[in-house]
Amino acid sequence: MFTGIIQTVGTLMALTPKGGDVQLKLGAGKLDMSRVALGDSIAVNGVCLTVTAQDHASFTVDCSRETLKLTTLGQLQPGSPVNLEPALTLSTPLGGHLVSGHVDGLAVVESRSEEARAISFWLRAPDDLAKYIAKKGSVTIDGVSLTVNEVAGARFKLTIIPHTYAQTIMGRYQPGSAVNLEIDVVARYLERLLGGQAPLTHPYAEAMGSPYGAE
Numbered sequence: 001m002f003t004g005i006i007q008t009v010g011t012l013m014a015l016t017p018k019g020g021d022v023q024l025k026l027g028a029g030k031l032d033m034s035r036v037a038l039g040d041s042i043a044v045n046g047v048c049l050t051v052t053a054q055d056h057a058s059f060t061v062d063c064s065r066e067t068l069k070l071t072t073l074g075q076l077q078p079g080s081p082v083n084l085e086p087a088l089t090l091s092t093p094l095g096g097h098l099v100s101g102h103v104d105g106l107a108v109v110e111s112r113s114e115e116a117r118a119i120s121f122w123l124r125a126p127d128d129l130a131k132y133i134a135k136k137g138s139v140t141i142d143g144v145s146l147t148v149n150e151v152a153g154a155r156f157k158l159t160i161i162p163h164t165y166a167q168t169i170m171g172r173y174q175p176g177s178a179v180n181l182e183i184d185v186v187a188r189y190l191e192r193l194l195g196g197q198a199p200l201t202h203p204y205a206e207a208m209g210s211p212y213g214a215e
Contacts, residue, residue: 001088003085004143006083008031010044012027012082015076021068023061026084028084039051041087041101043083044061044082045071045073047180048102099182102182106179107125117161121170122156123179123181127154142169
């Protein structure tokens with residue numbers, strides 16, 4: 001789990017194809033690598049990845065085909081900046097919201113504009129994810145915990161304060177930019193609890209003449 005509070009901006013140093021998957025080597029930026037061990041989780045642009053190698057200034061992760069299909073990581077080029085956050089601990093302040101690091105899909109930046117010292121973005125979510133985005137609710141964009149200011153169908157507005165703008169990769173967003181979107185984990189469970197998915201039944205329930213509950 002993560003908080004959506006980016007600790008540093010790192011850099012993609014190398015992207016190496018590995019039998020259909022991809023291995024990424026990333027510069028760690030200001031991340032304290034003395035506290036990172038093999039097997040630890042680090043969110044890279046909001047994607048939870050496992051450290052497979054590391055030194056004092058960089059670390060390596062593997063990306064599966066599923067990860068490449070659902071996220072923007074496969075589109076990165078050497079030199080691309082990335083948002084980095086190590087997994088939270090029991091002593092980590094929860095300054096954002098609970099973030100799983102499991103990206104649900106890609107949103108697209110439609111516009112950006114200045115509002116006093118802030119920058120506002122309108123983004124479009126995939127139609128199947130739009131129902132989970134609510135005004136004043138939380139979303140995660142490239143690993144950044146953000147509050148939704150407005151919603152219009154599948155479109156939603158985010159207002160980015162100068163600190164967040166300066167400490168993340170959001171300053172690079174332009175109309176047409178694709179970004180990793182994770183909906184609020186609470187919305188997923190609410191849908192199931194409120195009947196969004198039928199309960200499972202035992203495969204032999206009909207034959208035995210009696211219903212079985214969810215397993």
